[in-house]
Amino acid sequence: MRPAGKSGVSGFALAAAPYLLLAVLVVLPLFGLGPNAVRLLFVTFVWVTVSIAWNILGGFGGQVSFGFAVFYGLGAYAAALAVNSGLPTVLALLLAAGVAVLASLAIGFPTFRLRGPYFAIATIGVSEAVRVVMTNVSMTGGASGYRILETRPFHQLDHFYISLALAVLAVVASMQIRRSSFGLALIAIREDEDAASDLGVNPFRAKLLAHALAAALTGAAGGVYAQYAAYIHPQGVFAFSIGVAILLMPIIGGVGTIWGPVIGGVVYGLIQDELVASFPQLHLLIYGSLLILIVLFEPAGLFGLLDRWFRVLTGPRRIRAANP
Amino acid sequence: MPPILSLDRVSKNFAGLTALREVSFELQQGSIYGLIGPNGAGKTTLLSIIAGSIQPTSGAVIFQGRNLIGAKSFAVVRAGVVRTHQVPKPFRSLSVLENVEVGIRFGRSQWSAGDPQNAAQILEWVGIAHLARASTATLSVGDQKRLELARALAARPTLLLCDEVCSGLTESETACILKLLRKIEQSGTTILYVEHNLRAIMSVSHHVIVMNYGQKLAEGSPEAVQNDAAVIEAYIGRTANTDVREPRPRSATSGS
Numbered sequence: 046m047r048p049a050g051k052s053g054v055s056g057f058a059l060a061a062a063p064y065l066l067l068a069v070l071v072v073l074p075l076f077g078l079g080p081n082a083v084r085l086l087f088v089t090f091v092w093v094t095v096s097i098a099w100n101i102l103g104g105f106g107g108q109v110s111f112g113f114a115v116f117y118g119l120g121a122y123a124a125a126l127a128v129n130s131g132l133p134t135v136l137a138l139l140l141a142a143g144v145a146v147l148a149s150l151a152i153g154f155p156t157f158r159l160r161g162p163y164f165a166i167a168t169i170g171v172s173e174a175v176r177v178v179m180t181n182v183s184m185t186g187g188a189s190g191y192r193i194l195e196t197r198p199f200h201q202l203d204h205f206y207i208s209l210a211l212a213v214l215a216v217v218a219s220m221q222i223r224r225s226s227f228g229l230a231l232i233a234i235r236e237d238e239d240a241a242s243d244l245g246v247n248p249f250r251a252k253l254l255a256h257a258l259a260a261a262l263t264g265a266a267g268g269v270y271a272q273y274a275a276y277i278h279p280q281g282v283f284a285f286s287i288g289v290a291i292l293l294m295p296i297i298g299g300v301g302t303i304w305g306p307v308i309g310g311v312v313y314g315l316i317q318d319e320l321v322a323s324f325p326q327l328h329l330l331i332y333g334s335l336l337i338l339i340v341l342f343e344p345a346g347l348f349g350l351l352d353r354w355f356r357v358l359t360g361p362r363r364i365r366a367a368n369p
Numbered sequence: 370m371p372p373i374l375s376l377d378r379v380s381k382n383f384a385g386l387t388a389l390r391e392v393s394f395e396l397q398q399g400s401i402y403g404l405i406g407p408n409g410a411g412k413t414t415l416l417s418i419i420a421g422s423i424q425p426t427s428g429a430v431i432f433q434g435r436n437l438i439g440a441k442s443f444a445v446v447r448a449g450v451v452r453t454h455q456v457p458k459p460f461r462s463l464s465v466l467e468n469v470e471v472g473i474r475f476g477r478s479q480w481s482a483g484d485p486q487n488a489a490q491i492l493e494w495v496g497i498a499h500l501a502r503a504s505t506a507t508l509s510v511g512d513q514k515r516l517e518l519a520r521a522l523a524a525r526p527t528l529l530l531c532d533e534v535c536s537g538l539t540e541s542e543t544a545c546i547l548k549l550l551r552k553i554e555q556s557g558t559t560i561l562y563v564e565h566n567l568r569a570i571m572s573v574s575h576h577v578i579v580m581n582y583g584q585k586l587a588e589g590s591p592e593a594v595q596n597d598a599a600v601i602e603a604y605i606g607r608t609a610n611t612d613v614r615e616p617r618p619r620s621a622t623s624g625s
Binding site: 232236246 | 420422441442443446447451452454458459460461462463467470471472474475476477520521523524
């Protein structure tokens, strides 16, 4: 929780910033933003959504999962199948979220009996198993992938606004969870699961619920991506590197905070394209190095760094105000 | 009146090591019970079994007529049994107030009229209201122990299990905690209190249960227990006037 001290002008600016940012993002495409820039923002919103989703379970609840590609991929496939069978976009996304939630429960029931690194390792196994299975399911085209039949004209801005709405929903959900009793339970579990249980928190249930919420957002994000890309394949949406990327973003941005995962998602979304294009062999090495640097020197992530700079910048002014 | 808690032949084996052997006793409502014994006597194991943190190998734990065997610790808390930890386990990233809030929101939902109504009142009650906004990392050992108590009280126990709340504290801090325990007892909560500090536990308990090597050695009023030959032996070994074997003291005198 932020201390109540950030009052006055800087406090107001800080509170208004997200709304201002949202307003800018909503009107930005209307001022002749090129299709490439719109695409880049679209991808960024998808990444921001999954980054926030991972943070609900991993950041608040402290359960490190490498297996979020399962939800992303299943959401993508569910939405693609739904669209091809004639369902409207919103229903397809709800279906994507629903399928991901079911998967999260199926995975969570056995794996949440494990703790810490054992849970993390189990999620790697599950993720790889699902990828191999999806590579061999003939109904969805197996390894050669699955295509959405384009029966409707393509409007890039529709996809842009859907992805923006989902990212906003994720931010709001994250804020509500952090304020709720459920969020308090998750943080207590992260700090000391036994102590939390000794105060009446049911850790298993809280973890399952966090997993399900995170899966719903991730699945919907996968669905949004699939409808835009119109073609998905198991080595893409179920790739282990997707699972790792989803975990990297909130850690780079600032794990366990509201805005850290947003920053992480933005950094990843905006830089990834450029990096992959410029250094096709090296982009993962660059992320890896960034991760090591952050874990070593700024465990609170980029958000922690910004927060500290902000304090330094606003600190002296507050002192002056106190001693005129 | 039926006992609030009764233990019936509770045993616990850890891979061949017998930590508890057929321990039975009963607690009546609204009193402070002391549980003492030398290191390794099984006191904390017993507390953990009552709290649902670990399950016994055999035996029954009946709380208010309900068998707690098989219940997870959070379910035991909601039934009204809350424990504190020997080594405080604060939620480090949460403030003192938020720590207490966890107990308030997830503990037993029934309230009695005299209970403190919210986290701030509980902190006041325990005497650390001034630390409400503080980070738990800055707390002294004494304040950490108080937070541990505050958090447990926030879950509104009918039976409070205190594990060495006075260990590592100064005389005056100990006196404060003991005063607090009496206050908790007067509000109608039964307390089972494990402690190494004999002086502390004898001064505050109405009834003392003594354990040794995983078995109940004796129980009774603090005075009776203090004069029990078996208890004295367990704590300080055989003394000159209770030792019936003559040779050892004699050889000791002849050696000097």
